[in-house]
Amino acid sequence: MARTYFDAPGCKVRLDRISAEPPRSLSRKKAEKRFATLGGELFKLQDAMYGARKHGVLVVLQGRDTAGKDGAIKHVAGCLNPRGVSVTSFGVPTTEERGHDFLWRIHRHAPRHGEFAIFNRSHYEDVLVVRVHDLVPKALWSERYAQIRDFESLLTVHNTIILKFFLHVTKNEQKKRLLEREQDHETAWKLNPNDWKERDHWDHYTSAYEDAISKTAARHAPWIIVPANAKWYRNLVIAEHIADALREHNQHWQQALQEMGKTGRAELDNYRAPLALKKNRKTT
Numbered sequence: 001m002a003r004t005y006f007d008a009p010g011c012k013v014r015l016d017r018i019s020a021e022p023p024r025s026l027s028r029k030k031a032e033k034r035f036a037t038l039g040g041e042l043f044k045l046q047d048a049m050y051g052a053r054k055h056g057v058l059v060v061l062q063g064r065d066t067a068g069k070d071g072a073i074k075h076v077a078g079c080l081n082p083r084g085v086s087v088t089s090f091g092v093p094t095t096e097e098r099g100h101d102f103l104w105r106i107h108r109h110a111p112r113h114g115e116f117a118i119f120n121r122s123h124y125e126d127v128l129v130v131r132v133h134d135l136v137p138k139a140l141w142s143e144r145y146a147q148i149r150d151f152e153s154l155l156t157v158h159n160t161i162i163l164k165f166f167l168h169v170t171k172n173e174q175k176k177r178l179l180e181r182e183q184d185h186e187t188a189w190k191l192n193p194n195d196w197k198e199r200d201h202w203d204h205y206t207s208a209y210e211d212a213i214s215k216t217a218a219r220h221a222p223w224i225i226v227p228a229n230a231k232w233y234r235n236l237v238i239a240e241h242i243a244d245a246l247r248e249h250n251q252h253w254q255q256a257l258q259e260m261g262k263t264g265r266a267e268l269d270n271y272r273a274p275l276a277l278k279k280n281r282k283t284t
Contacts, residue, residue: 042080056114090105
């Protein structure tokens with residue numbers, strides 16, 4: 001089976017060797033049952049993280065048009081308490097954003113401790129669309145891989161858990177979904193001629209994604225290639241990886257919460273002690 005999890009730089013990724021389909025041994029019914037169970041666990045893990053305020057989580061969602069970034073956010077973020085979740089969609093940079101370095105607009109939305117930040121597209125657009133359409137010189141965008149690695153390392157030093165997902169769909173599946181949008185009145189608002197134009201650059205985007213994943217994968221910021229032709233399997237894979245990452249820290253969070261509970265009880269006892277003494281004096 002081809003690798004789908006990359007946590008070390010330099011391992012060349014070949015998307016054409018990775019299936020975009022779910023495993024034959026897994027049915028949709030079983031996957032959705034598992035996802036429902038994970039949803040409850042994710043809520044509890046998030047709650048512990050929110051209370052402990054020791055870590056933040058950054059989830060990066062990248063993929064071609066129709067790959068399912070919005071759908072993944074809808075289903076996976078739906079398992080979480082919205083109190084501690086922010087979702088940012090990065091489109092064409094504004095005039096203000098173009099006046100800064102390419103990471104400026106990204107860093108502003110990094111998660112605080114205790115919170116989730118979900119990126120629909122991200123800083124990786126500056127080594128993807130910028131590269132494919134020659135928007136800046138190669139000498140500029142080629143330097144950005146190292147800058148992205150440094151940026152993500154900085155976030156990790158400050159206790160940000162980073163998970164980067166590439167939603168992997170085939171060209172035929174993308175065509176199918178684009179045509180379905182045209183036929184469905186509820187999704188017609190998503191119609192955009194650029195989605196069809198971008199298909200002309202399919203191979204160029206493939207190379208750009210393969211380089212981006214290969215050059216920026218790290219233990220502290222892994223890339224997960226998600227077989228996304230089946231939406232139900234896409235949701236499960238993302239939820240599984242997020243849950244795995246959070247479980248590693250749950251014991252630490254629980255210890256922090258217990259200490260906070262002890263401190264809170266002690267402060268409450270100190271508050272109540274003089275009140276109880278005053279009450280006893282009145283009764284005597």
